[in-house]
Amino acid sequence: MSTAAVTDKRPSTLRAASLPKWTSPAIAVGAIALGIGISFAADLHSEIQWALIAAVLFVLGTYGISARVEGRRQAKDRVATSFVWVAFLLAVIPLVSLVWTTVSRGVKVLDVYFLTHSMGVVADSEPGGGIYHAIIGSLEQVGLATLIGAPIGVMTAIYLVEYGRGRLAQAVTFFVDVMTGIPSIVAGLFILSLMLIFEMQPFGFAGSLALAILMMPVVVRSTEEMLKLVPNELREASLALGVPKWRTILKVVLPTSIGGITTGIMLAIARIAGETAPVLLLVFGNPFINNNPFEGAQASLPLYIYQQYAQSAGANAAYDRAWAASLTLIAFVMILNLVARGIARWKAPKAGR
Amino acid sequence: MAKRIDVSGLTAYYGSHKAIEDISMTVEPRSVTAFIGPSGCGKSTFLRTLNRMHEVTPGGRVEGKVLLDDEDLYGTGVDPVSVRREVGMVFQRPNPFPTMSIYENVAAGLRLNGSYKKSELNDIVERSLKGANLWNEVKDRLNKPGSGLSGGQQQRLCIARAIAVEPKVLLMDEPCSALDPISTLAIEDLIGELKERFTIVIVTHNMQQAARVSDRTAFFNLSAVGQPGRLIEIDDTERIFSNPSVQATEDYISGRFG
Incomplete structure (x- = not known):
């Protein structure tokens, strides 16, 4: 504390009674204990009910105690803070629970054998087998979709931000908005109708086309926002050096x-990597390894997960495989996100000296 | 090297709004011409018409003639990109390219235009940085990002970047308004050196600065908000600041209005 606290004996208008730092944790512990107590007394069995009662008690208790000791303004401040904490916990609980469940159930059969073998000679209800064919399918379909969707999306965004004026730009913006809202099954049905017209059998690339349709608007939107963040001064600086507009866009x-x-x-890739519906319609699924996305049915991770659940008549081995495949899919998306963050940090404009 | 600018009957619009009207003047080569006047009177707009940057703004268009040594910048078939290679520009806020190092920033104009020989690039960068009085401060960290420099250094970096492409004319839009007095002094000294090689036009709100650095001064004004800005008079700086021929100029300079 400051020396003023020692020397100044007069009542201060700046200093007021305040609760010690351990108040909040103490109230939290008290609220949880009380919540559990009330629940036992009222014969409630659900942990969710316990937690909700404890949360309400925590907020009320904080307000009451703080209003007593510190005054109403501080009490409101503390209540707002505790609301934020409660909301944060409510948001985190399902996330942690999802990751925990997937990891704990997924690691059972997740090993090198599982990652390097297909389901070719294994019945869905029996143990063994793996997801190699689904990984291959997912990588090829998502990769091809990205090759189509990302360049078109980025170039559309460049058009909208750098060149687009008037009605055409408005129309493009409108249709991108509409595309953002397309349910994945509709994109799948659209490609399926084309496939039926040309009398084709399911194959991986058809799935890629549907996934590209889903991916494009997401890429356009995010790229547009990023391009708008580039200060106009940089464009003008480059143009004033006598650099043509297209080179300014490309190089600056x-x-x-x-x-x-x-x-x-x-993030757009992460989104389409988990799509099941269009893959189910267009790629169909295949227990054997098919490396060629342009001919014959393929598998993919989300489809594999769905089929292991739906077609195994409740066999535990199939459930374990589905969880392990889910874990693989989550890990795949997670790695993509980490790579994206790494690239963003590596490429970010540097301010260092 | 330096070229003369002859402007006649120039009017510029933003969409349907007329920003400046009927401006005619001559800018002498190897001299510094300062534009002064209240905010919103069209000094910057006029400056940007001199290298066709005005039309980069959506809705921007220009009527009239700007002759660069007898060649009309707004003539048919004139490529704005080649105009901007002849007439360089330095902006109000220092704007080095954030993804590039100091070296790359200076080399940017040449590299992005693809018109250079690799062996010459080092010399050009060194010469431009020396020309901008920045070489001694940055020669040991040419590969560090340009955004790590101080504001005054960044502005000199932008000047080095602009003169690296060897323009004939250098336009400066309030180049010191974001800088402290010491950096301002450095830039003003630099302007004095640069006028040996370039035609320089500078917009400034600082009348002492106009008096210090310029050979000729043009005063712009607008009759009312919303009206287009006009050139009131242009004369030798000494005369504008001692004995201007228009009363409005004297009022503005002595701080009695505007």
Whole structure:
């Protein structure tokens, strides 16, 4: 504390009674204990009910105690803070629970054998087998979708931000908005109708097309935002040097925003990597390894997870495989996100000396 | 090297709004011409018409003639990109390219235009940085990002970047308004050196600065908000600041209005 606290004996208008630092944790512990007590007394068995009662008690208790000791303004401040904490915990609980469940159930059969073998000679209800064919399918379908969707999306965004004026730009913006809202099954049905017209059998690339349709608007939106963040002064500085507009975009605007654009593309990839419906319609699923995305049915991770659940008549081995495949999918998306962050940090404009 | 600018009957619009009207003047080569006047009177707009940057703004268009040594910048078939290679520009806020190092910033104009020989690039960068009085401060960290420099250094870096492409004319839009007095002094000294090689036009709100650095001064004004800005008079700086021929100029300079 400051020396003023020692020397100044007069009542201060700046200092007021305040609760010690351990108050909040203490109230939290008290609220949880009380919540459990009330629940036993009222014969409630659900942990969710316990937690909700404890949360309400925590907020009320904080307000009451703080209003007594510190005054109403401090009490309101503390209540707002405790609301934020409660909301944070409510948001984190399902996330932690999901990760925990997936990891704990997924690691059972997740090993090198599982990652390097297909389901070719294993019945869905029996143990063994793996997801190699689904990983291959997912990588090829998502990779091809990215090759189609990302460049078109980025170039559309460049058009909208750098060139688009008037009605055409408005129309493009409108249709991108509409595309953002397309349910994945509709994108799948659209490609399926084309396939039926040309009398084709399911194959991986058809799935890629549907996934590209889903990916494009996401890429356009995020890239557009990133390009708008590039200060106009940089464009003018480049133009004033006598650099043509297209080179300005290529060499100044895009490098400045490449980190954000990459992040946007990676998030779009993460989104389509988990799509099941269009893959089910267009790629159909296949227990054997099919390396060729342009001919014959393929598997993919989300489809594999769905089929292990739906077609195994409740066999535990199939459930374990589904969880392990889920874990693989989550890890795949997580790695993509980490890569995106790494690229964003690596490419970000540097301010260091 | 330096070129003369002859402007006649120039009017510039933003969409349907007329920003400046009927401006005619001559800018002598190897001299510094300062534009002064109240905010919103169209000094910067006029400056940007001199290298066709005005039309980069959506809705921006120009009527009239700007002759660069007898060649009309707004003539048919004139490529704005080549105009901007002849007439360089330094902006109000220092704006080095954030993704590039100091070296790359200076080399940017040449590299992005693709018109250079690799062997010459080092010399050009060194010469431009020396020309901008920045070489001694940055020669040991040419590969560090340009955004790590101080504001005054960044502005000199932008000047080095602009003169690296060897323009004939250098336009400066309030180059010192974001800088402290010491950096301002450095830039003003630099302007004095640069006028040996370039035609320089500078917009400034600082009348002492206009008096210090310029050979000729043009005063702009607008009759009312919303009206287009006009050139009131242009004369030798000494005369503008001692005995201007228009009363409005004297009022503005002595701080009695505007």
